[in-house]
Amino acid sequence: MTAAENADRYxxxxxxxxxxxxxxxxxxxxxxxxxxxxxxRRYLLDMFPYPSGDLHMGHAEAYAVGDAMARYxxxxxxxxxxxxxxxAFGLPAENAAIRNNTHPADWTYKNIETQAASFRNYAVSFDxxxxxxxxxxxxxxxxQWLFLRFYERGLAYRKDGYVNWxxxxxxxxxxxxxxxxxxxxxxxxVIRRALTQxxxxxxxxxxxxxxxxxxxEGKWPERVxxxxxxxxxxSEGAEVQFTIEGRDEPVxxxxxxxxxxxxxxxxxxxxxSALANELCAPEHVAEFERYLADVRKLTDIERQAxxxxxxxxxxxxxxxxxxxxxxxPVWAADYVLPDYGTGAIMAVPAHDQRxxxxxxxxxxxxxxxxxxxxxxxxxxxxxxxxxxTLVNSGPLDGLSKSDAIAKIIxxxxxxxxxxxxxxxxxxxxxxxxxxxxxxPIPVVYCNGCGEVAVPDEQLPVLLPDLRGQDLxxxxxxxxxxxxxxxxxxxxxCGGPARRDTDTMxxxxxxxxxxxxxxxxxxxxxxxxxxxxxxxSPVDLYVGGVEHAILHLLYSRFFVKVLHDMRxxxxxxxxxxxxxxxQVINQGxxxxxxxxxxxxxxxxxxxHGVDAIRLTMIFASPPEDDIxxxxxxxxxxxxxLTRVYRVAADVASVPGRGAAADPxxxxxxxxxxxxxxxxxxxxxxxSTRLNVAVARLxxxxxxxxxxxxxxxxxxxxxxREAAETLTVLLSLFAPYTAEECWEMLGHPPSVAxxxxxxxxxxxxxxxxxxxxxxxxxxxxxxxxxxxNIGEDKLRELALAAPGVDRALAGRGVRTVIVRAPKLVxxxxx
Numbered sequence: 007m008t009a010a011e012n013a014d015r016y017x018x019x020x021x022x023x024x025x026x027x028x029x030x031x032x033x034x035x036x037x038x039x040x041x042x043x044x045x046x047r048r049y050l051l052d053m054f055p056y057p058s059g060d061l062h063m064g065h066a067e068a069y070a071v072g073d074a075m076a077r078y079x080x081x082x083x084x085x086x087x088x089x090x091x092x093x094a095f096g097l098p099a100e101n102a103a104i105r106n107n108t109h110p111a112d113w114t115y116k117n118i119e120t121q122a123a124s125f126r127n128y129a130v131s132f133d134x135x136x137x138x139x140x141x142x143x144x145x146x147x148x149x150q151w152l153f154l155r156f157y158e159r160g161l162a163y164r165k166d167g168y169v170n171w172x173x174x175x176x177x178x179x180x181x182x183x184x185x186x187x188x189x190x191x192x193x194x195x196v197i198r199r200a201l202t203q204x205x206x207x208x209x210x211x212x213x214x215x216x217x218x219x220x221x222x223e224g225k226w227p228e229r230v231x232x233x234x235x236x237x238x239x240x241s242e243g244a245e246v247q248f249t250i251e252g253r254d255e256p257v258x259x260x261x262x263x264x265x266x267x268x269x270x271x272x273x274x275x276x277x278x279s280a281l282a283n284e285l286c287a288p289e290h291v292a293e294f295e296r297y298l299a300d301v302r303k304l305t306d307i308e309r310q311a312x313x314x315x316x317x318x319x320x321x322x323x324x325x326x327x328x329x330x331x332x333x334x335p336v337w338a339a340d341y342v343l344p345d346y347g348t349g350a351i352m353a354v355p356a357h358d359q360r361x362x363x364x365x366x367x368x369x370x371x372x373x374x375x376x377x378x379x380x381x382x383x384x385x386x387x388x389x390x391x392x393x394x395t396l397v398n399s400g401p402l403d404g405l406s407k408s409d410a411i412a413k414i415i416x417x418x419x420x421x422x423x424x425x426x427x428x429x430x431x432x433x434x435x436x437x438x439x440x441x442x443x444x445x446p447i448p449v450v451y452c453n454g455c456g457e458v459a460v461p462d463e464q465l466p467v468l469l470p471d472l473r474g475q476d477l478x479x480x481x482x483x484x485x486x487x488x489x490x491x492x493x494x495x496x497x498x499c500g501g502p503a504r505r506d507t508d509t510m511x512x513x514x515x516x517x518x519x520x521x522x523x524x525x526x527x528x529x530x531x532x533x534x535x536x537x538x539x540x541x542s543p544v545d546l547y548v549g550g551v552e553h554a555i556l557h558l559l560y561s562r563f564f565v566k567v568l569h570d571m572r573x574x575x576x577x578x579x580x581x582x583x584x585x586x587x588q589v590i591n592q593g594x595x596x597x598x599x600x601x602x603x604x605x606x607x608x609x610x611x612x613h614g615v616d617a618i619r620l621t622m623i624f625a626s627p628p629e630d631d632i633x634x635x636x637x638x639x640x641x642x643x644x645x646l647t648r649v650y651r652v653a654a655d656v657a658s659v660p661g662r663g664a665a666a667d668p669x670x671x672x673x674x675x676x677x678x679x680x681x682x683x684x685x686x687x688x689x690x691x692s693t694r695l696n697v698a699v700a701r702l703x704x705x706x707x708x709x710x711x712x713x714x715x716x717x718x719x720x721x722x723x724x725r726e727a728a729e730t731l732t733v734l735l736s737l738f739a740p741y742t743a744e745e746c747w748e749m750l751g752h753p754p755s756v757a758x759x760x761x762x763x764x765x766x767x768x769x770x771x772x773x774x775x776x777x778x779x780x781x782x783x784x785x786x787x788x789x790x791x792x793n794i795g796e797d798k799l800r801e802l803a804l805a806a807p808g809v810d811r812a813l814a815g816r817g818v819r820t821v822i823v824r825a826p827k828l829v830x831x832x833x834x
Contacts, residue, residue: 016650018614018643021745025754026126034755035080035131037087039537045085049541050076051520051580053549053557054091057117058098061124063589063596063606064550067622067632071586071695072548073130074623074737078690080131081733081761087541089523090125090132092118094141096512097175097191100443100477109473110443114141124607128615129740131757136526140515145522146445147466148532149515152564154448154459161207161567162437164457168278168344169436170306171199177440178203183556187305196305198278203438204447204508208563212238212430215562218577226583227629230554237555239431244415246352246424248273249326250285250336257281257325260347260429263354263391264418265410268399269375270334270352271365273325274318277301277338279349285336287322294319294338301340309340316341316364327352328423329400329414339364345433359389375399376407435560437511442469442477442484444509452496452503461497467505483507516557517564520544520579535573547580554585584693587631589622596634604634613639616646616739623738624699645703646742649735652709653746656728657720660751671723672716678708679727680768686734687761699738705731725750733759778803779830780812796823803829 038045052072055065076088094114103110118139125132138145156162170179174194178201183190208215216238219231243262250257257275261267275282277298286294297319301309308314318339325334341360342351355365356374362383365372372384378394380386396402401417402410418424438447446467448460460467470491477484485507486492496503518532524541525534543565558580565579588595591602609618620642625632658666668676682705689698709727713719729750736743736756747756771791776799778786786808790799800823803809809831817834 015654016647016742018616018646018741021741022127022129022615025129025741025744028754029129030126032755033135034757035076035086035088035133036135037089037133037541038085039540043085045083047087047541048079048084048546049087049544050079050546051089051523051544051548053547053553054093054516054519055121056093056096056098057114057121058102059117060120061128061606063604063609063634066128066606066609066618067589067628068548068550068586069125069128069130070619070622070738071584071628071693072546073619074690074695075546075548075584075693076131077737077740077757078761080757081736081759083760086131087136087523088131088133089136089138089526090122090130090134091136091138091519091523092121092140093512093516093519094118094139095146095444095509095515097177097441097443100441101175103443104478109471110477111141114443115139127610128619131740136523138519138522138526140445140512140519141443143466143468145519146515148522149445149510149518150448150460150465150467151462152518152532153510153514154462155571156206156567157449157459159567159571161210162204163207164202164204166200166202168198169201169203170196171201172196175441178436178438184306187308198302198305201438203436204506204510206435206437206514206563208435208560209430209432211563211566212240212432213428214566214577215432215559216240218562218566222578222583225581227551227585230551230558230583230585233554234559237432237559241429241431243427243429244411244418244424245427246418247328248350248352249328251324251326251333253285257350258348259350259352260427261352262429263357263411264414264424265396265399265402265405265407266354266357266375267327267329267352267414268402269354269356269373270327271332271355271371271373272334272353273336274339274342274351274353274361274364275321275336276342276344276346276349277318277340279344281349282321282338285321285323286338290320290322294321297338304340306343309343312360314341316360316367318364318368320368328418328421335370337364337368347429355389356383357389357391359391362387362389373398435511435563437514438508439511440483440508442472442509444512445515446485447506447508447510449506450494450496450503451506452499452501454501455496455498455503458496458498458503464497483509485509513556513560517560518568520547520561521568521574531573533573538573539575542574543576543578544580546582546584548584548586550588551585558583584628586628587626589632589634591634593633593635609639613643614646614741616742617642620646620699620738623695625696627696628693645706646739648706648710649702649731649739649742650746652706652713652724653728653732653749655713655719656725656750657718658722658725660725666722666725668722668726671721671726672712673723675708675712675716675721675723675727676765677768678705679723679730680764682734683730683762684764684769687764690737695738698734702731702734705734730762732756733762774826776803776826777828778806778809779828780809781833782830783812785809785812790826792826794826796825799823799825799829803831 079086099110099114103113170184172179172189172194174192184196188195241262244264245258245260247256247258278301318337321336321338323336325336327334353361355362355372357376375398376394377397378390380390383389393407396405396410415426448467450458452458470488492505494503494505521533521538525537528534561579566577568574569577596603617639621637621639625637682701685701686698712724732743732746743756773789774792776788776790786806800821819834820832822830
């Protein structure tokens with residue numbers, strides 16, 4: 007059959023239909039829990055999807071990357087765990103159900119089935135036997151169980167306080183879910199609201215969350231580690247006690263610059279803190295309350311904006327500076343937040359710009375205590391933070407910043423007025439949500455017993471069905487209206503009680519799902535401890551950088567708590583992390599409003615699954631964005647056609663004997679084949695997948711040349727090249743690879759064919775001696791590969807010691823290269 011006829015036979019859609027049916031019966035990718043299976047284990051995990059509809063272009067990239075890595079380890083004969091599930095609770099499902107007058111469960115499970123079918127079509131190597139959905143009672147039973155274990159350890163607690171409130175979604179948001187003052191989901195401007203809410207005490211683990219990042223260096227993207235460090239925000243400094251006139255107990259403030267205490271000329275408390283209300287003198291209450299009403303309209307982002315005009319009110323009270331005894335006025339202001347430390351700060355206007363702006367606005371004194379060599383801030387309006395020599399600071403005068411900090415902490419500690427301390431930007435994790443579609447909080451409230459945990463044997467606390475009920479947000483959870491569900495018996499005394507009507511943040515569900523995959527049907531706990539020890543931690547985690555703070559930080563926190571509960575023997579959930587970029591179009595994120603969306607289903611129908619997978623892989627390194635306007639899937643269809651033709655043209659038969667021995671084949675092609683094996687192996691292990699595809703393209707070209715103008719299709723080296731190509735390609739284009747594998751005379755599946763091993767003897771490059779001249783005279787000789795390129799040879803020649811001596815500092819006018827045997831450098 008001619009090459010043209012072979013090309014006509016490549017029908018990606020027919021190949022997909024054929025192998026989908028056959029693969030479904032084979033169950034190739036099921037992980038083994040058999041203790042007798044001694045293969046090394048690998049746990050590869052893609053961040054599980056939210057079932058918001060069918061798969062989109064972002065999914066296509068993320069799962070192509072994760073699948074390539076999983077298939078590589080299958081080929082290397084590892085016992086691979088590569089599971090799939092759905093992050094199925096949450097606001098989008100509830101909002102969609104409200105819009106479409108349906109139930110969140112119906113909407114969610116329908117989308118899950120749609121995505122499951124699309125994943126199978128996309129040929130992702132999942133172990134479907136471990137499938138889970140976080141909205142299943144069998145799953146959220148254990149989410150509730152974990153909540154209760156946190157509660158028992160004092161890590162889950164309830165308190166009153168101001169929270170971030172989304173007026174559109176009508177629910178609270180964690181600090182991490184507020185982006186530039188807006189709700190990360192709907193974009194509405196977030197406001198502050200006083201509520202009683204449940205929190206997880208993640209701050210208890212702040213130091214460990216920082217220190218345990220050390221082993222992740224080089225295995226996680228540096229920007230993710232930096233984002234986590236910045237979010238945790240560890241600051242070293244001191245806690246200093248300020249006496250407030252008329253108050254028995256001193257107020258403690260945290261400062262990173264205790265060396266500047268002598269420059270503290272006023273004291274500021276957050277206007278919306280309980281402390282401000284307590285300290286306000288009676289004659290100032292009316293003014294304070296008017297101001298407080300205005301502050302409550304602001305977001306935290308607005309309050310802390312550096313360019314915002316400072317506002318505040320004097321509370322009619324004075325604090326005593328502990329180092330010099332001076333009376334300094336106490337003000338309430340919006341630029342201090344109530345949940346930072348004690349909600350109070352010492353203000354040093356000479357050396358802090360926000361304090362200086364406030365002092366200039368209200369005519370407060372500015373005292374320079376740090377000589378930085380810059381003009382007086384009181385005159386310039388520019389504060390002088392940073393390094394310098396202490397002045398006007400009594401026993402600290404003449405000291406550097408670091409020495410002064412150590413000295414003042416020593417003085418404060420000796421007088422019982424302060425101590426060295428560490429503070430964190432990290433705040434406890436707010437987990438209450440006032441919506442229906444989530445895991446109910448397993449706590450009841452009894453008039454006699456108070457707050458009572460639901461006993462383990464009564465878990466799960468099931469969501470009421472509420473079909474036909476109005477789930478639209480009204481400022482309280484829809485569960486509050488389900489009277490029959492809310493009213494219950496107290497587990498402790500048997501008297502009447504009421505259930506907590508909030509549900510948990512869905513990040514709670516996703517903070518432990520990777521552990522459940524190890525034993526998804528386990529009924530005696532959230533996971534089988536021994537199964538998790540066999541499989542975990544996750545060896546490679548693949549997903550978007552948008553989860554760099556929220557999901558990854560919370561998962562790390564959960565694992566540390568479970569380690570302390572002696573349920574885990576590791577402290578980090580994910581050994582290595584790959585963040586894929588976005589798929590954009592015309593330089594912008596895809597959006598219906600911009601009209602630049604690309605439908606994945608249409609792309610798959612037009613070009614075939616393998617071409618789209620290859621396009622996603624070949625377009626860029628995984629971490630970079632892909633602009634769909636710049637890629638050409640049709641070019642990858644042509645490449646796959648060439649691969650198919652190579653396999654179809656092989657004229658030798660598989661088997662043994664001299665005629666089938668690759669060693670008897672074309673040496674040049676064999677060198678290309680084994681060099682490709684060697685390079686692709688190293689490229690895949692370093693996740694440079696786009697370059698690996700480029701190497702496969704080079705192998706196709708070499709095989710084609712051998713078939714068309716070399717020894718021909720019957721040469722055993724051609725079969726070796728075609729089989730190697732097919733196995734390597736199976737990572738990226740499994741349908742085409744499987745079809746080629748069958749054409750080459752092998753039974754399915756190519757996924758288990760085994761990774762080829764490069765012959766070291768075929769990796770040795772032949773070398774030649776290159777003569778290097780300067781102005782026509784021989785000055786050096788170089789041993790170089792026979793196939794060296796001109797650019798590389800020019801670079802080596804100019805770096806040669808003999809050339810450097812001959813030029814003696816003169817410039818180079820031109821370099822004449824006759825690779826691989828001659829270079830002539832012409833001096834200026």
